[in-house]
Amino acid sequence: MKVLWTSFSLCLISISVLAQSPLTGQASLESVTVYRVGAELNHKARISLPKGRSELLINNVANVLDENSLQIAAGANVTIMSATFERNFLKDENKSPAYLKLEDSLKVASRELTKTRNIRTSEENTLVLLDKNQSLHGNSASVAELIKLADYYKTKQLELRNSVALLKEKEVVQEKQVTKIQQQLEELNANPDKNGGQLVLQVMAENAATTDISISYLTPNAYWTVYYDLRSDKTTEPLKILYKANVMQSTGIDWKKVKLTLSTGNPSQNGTAPVLSAWFLRYGTEYQLRGRVAGTQMQNRIQTLEERAAPPAAPLAEMVVTQDKGIADFTTANENQLSATFDIDIPYDIAPTGKQHSVTLKEYTVPARYKYYAVPKADPDAFLMAEITDYEKFNFLPGEANIIFENMYVGKSFIDPNATSDTLNLSVGRDKKVIVKREKITDVAAGVKFLGSQKKQTFTYEIRVRNAKKEPVNLLLKDQYPVSTDKNMEVELLESSDAAVNTETGVLTWKLSIEPGETKKVRLSYSVKYPKDKIIANL
Known part of the structure; x- marks a missing residue:
C-alpha cells in the first residue's frame, strides 16, 4: 500500500509539472498594413492544445506593440482568457x-x-x-x-x-x-529592438484539439514615406509620374513573403474632435505679451510644418496608367472614407534593419502644360515647369521627386499638394538653353539725389532672355521692387516694361513668348525717397 501511494504521488507530481510547462508556438507573419506612422501586423499560429487550461507562449511577434490594439482569435471551442506581451530577449526562442x-x-x-x-x-x-x-651521434657516418x-x-x-x-x-x-x-x-x-517579442496566453480548451490562432496588433516600429519620379521626354508629351514608397521596419522579425498593404492613414493620431471652451481675457505685462506672441509664432510654424508633413486623407484618383509592365501592375489603389490603401499582390521580403526598401506603387501619365519660369534676382537659371490643372482629384501626398528629363537625371523637386492655387506647378528641372541675365544699369546722374532733407535713390535693372533651343518657349519672368513700411519712405515704380504689377507685394510678372535664337529685354526701374539722415539696411 505504501508503494502504491508513492507511485500515485509521483504521478501527481509528474502531471503537475506537465500542467505548469507552457506550450510553445511560432507566429507566422502573413500580412502587414504599413501606415505613414506605424504598422498593423497579422499573424497565424497553429497549436495543439490539451483539454482544460493551458499557458501558451507565442514567439516571433514584434519587439514593440500597442497592447490596446492586440486582437487574438481562436477556434470555437477555445477561449483566450488573457494575453501578456513580453520582451525577454535572453530566451533562444525570442532571438531574431x-x-x-x-x-x-x-x-x-x-x-x-x-x-x-x-x-x-x-x-x-x-x-x-x-x-x-x-x-x-658517432663518427661512423660517411x-x-x-x-x-x-x-x-x-x-x-x-x-x-x-x-x-x-x-x-x-x-x-x-x-x-x-x-x-x-x-x-x-x-x-x-x-x-533588433530581436522579436513574445506573447503569453492563458487559454481554455473544451476538448483536446489543434486550432489556428489569429493575432493582429499595431507596432510603431514601421512606416513608409512617399517619393516620386517625374519623367518627361518632350514638352509636347504628357508627364509621367511614378508613385513610389520607401518602407522601413525595425520590428525585430523578418517579413518573409508577406502580403503588403500601404495606407495613407495614421491610426496613432488622436481621433477626438476638438471642443472650444470660453476665452477669458486677462491683463498681463509687456514681457509676458512678447513671450506669448513669440510662442504663438513658433507654434504656428510648427503646425505649418506638421500640416505639410501630414498625409492627406484621400488617395490618388485613377488616372491614366501606362502600358509598361512592372510592379505597379500588381498594385491596386482603394479609396476608403478617411484614407487610401495600396494593395500589392506580390509577396515582399523586408528585413528588420530600419533601412529604406523601395516599392513602386503606380505609374501614371498626366496631361500637363509646360512653361518656363525664372526669377533671376534669386536664381540665374530658368526652370521648366509642368502645370497640372484639376489636381485636387489626384490627391497627391507631399513628397520629394526625382526629375528625369530627356532620359537624364537633372535634380530633385518637391510635390506639395497642399497649395491653395487651382494649378499645381511641378518643377521639372533647370534648362541651361534658356539663358537669363539680370544686370544693374549704372546711371550716375540719376543714381542719388538730395532734395532738401530728403535723399532719393534710383535703381534700374535690365533683364535679357535668350532662347538657345530649337523650339519657341513661353517664359514666366518675375522680379520685384521694394514696398514701403514707413510714411516717411516713398517708393515709386518708374518703369516696368508692361509687366503685371502687384502693388501690395511689389512683384512684377512678364509673360514672354520667345522664338528660337531670339533675345528679349525688359527693364525695371524704381526710386526710393527717404530722410537723408536715415539708412535703409536692406536696400
Whole structure:
C-alpha cells in the first residue's frame, strides 16, 4: 500500500509539472498594413492544445506593440482568457533569425580558427623536435650520408616554417572574422529592438484539439514615406509620374513573403474632435505679451510644418496608367472614407534593419502644360515647369521627386499638394538653353539725389532672355521692387516694361513668348525717397 501511494504521488507530481510547462508556438507573419506612422501586423499560429487550461507562449511577434490594439482569435471551442506581451530577449526562442544566423556563423568560424591553431601548434612542435634531433651521434657516418641527412633537415625545416607562416596568416584572417561576428552580436545584444517579442496566453480548451490562432496588433516600429519620379521626354508629351514608397521596419522579425498593404492613414493620431471652451481675457505685462506672441509664432510654424508633413486623407484618383509592365501592375489603389490603401499582390521580403526598401506603387501619365519660369534676382537659371490643372482629384501626398528629363537625371523637386492655387506647378528641372541675365544699369546722374532733407535713390535693372533651343518657349519672368513700411519712405515704380504689377507685394510678372535664337529685354526701374539722415539696411 505504501508503494502504491508513492507511485500515485509521483504521478501527481509528474502531471503537475506537465500542467505548469507552457506550450510553445511560432507566429507566422502573413500580412502587414504599413501606415505613414506605424504598422498593423497579422499573424497565424497553429497549436495543439490539451483539454482544460493551458499557458501558451507565442514567439516571433514584434519587439514593440500597442497592447490596446492586440486582437487574438481562436477556434470555437477555445477561449483566450488573457494575453501578456513580453520582451525577454535572453530566451533562444525570442532571438531574431539574424541573431541566430550570426550565432551559427560564430560557431563555424570559431571551430575553423581552433583547427588552424591546432595545426600550427603541431607544425611548430615538429619543428622543435627536428631541431633537437638533427645533431649526429658517432663518427661512423660517411660523407654521402651526412650530405643526405643535411638535405633532409634543410628541406623539412623549410617545409615546416613555410607551413607555419601560412597558417599564421590564415589564423589572422580567421581571428578578424570571429571578432567581426562577435561585434555584430554585441550590437544586437545592445539593441534589444533588433530581436522579436513574445506573447503569453492563458487559454481554455473544451476538448483536446489543434486550432489556428489569429493575432493582429499595431507596432510603431514601421512606416513608409512617399517619393516620386517625374519623367518627361518632350514638352509636347504628357508627364509621367511614378508613385513610389520607401518602407522601413525595425520590428525585430523578418517579413518573409508577406502580403503588403500601404495606407495613407495614421491610426496613432488622436481621433477626438476638438471642443472650444470660453476665452477669458486677462491683463498681463509687456514681457509676458512678447513671450506669448513669440510662442504663438513658433507654434504656428510648427503646425505649418506638421500640416505639410501630414498625409492627406484621400488617395490618388485613377488616372491614366501606362502600358509598361512592372510592379505597379500588381498594385491596386482603394479609396476608403478617411484614407487610401495600396494593395500589392506580390509577396515582399523586408528585413528588420530600419533601412529604406523601395516599392513602386503606380505609374501614371498626366496631361500637363509646360512653361518656363525664372526669377533671376534669386536664381540665374530658368526652370521648366509642368502645370497640372484639376489636381485636387489626384490627391497627391507631399513628397520629394526625382526629375528625369530627356532620359537624364537633372535634380530633385518637391510635390506639395497642399497649395491653395487651382494649378499645381511641378518643377521639372533647370534648362541651361534658356539663358537669363539680370544686370544693374549704372546711371550716375540719376543714381542719388538730395532734395532738401530728403535723399532719393534710383535703381534700374535690365533683364535679357535668350532662347538657345530649337523650339519657341513661353517664359514666366518675375522680379520685384521694394514696398514701403514707413510714411516717411516713398517708393515709386518708374518703369516696368508692361509687366503685371502687384502693388501690395511689389512683384512684377512678364509673360514672354520667345522664338528660337531670339533675345528679349525688359527693364525695371524704381526710386526710393527717404530722410537723408536715415539708412535703409536692406536696400
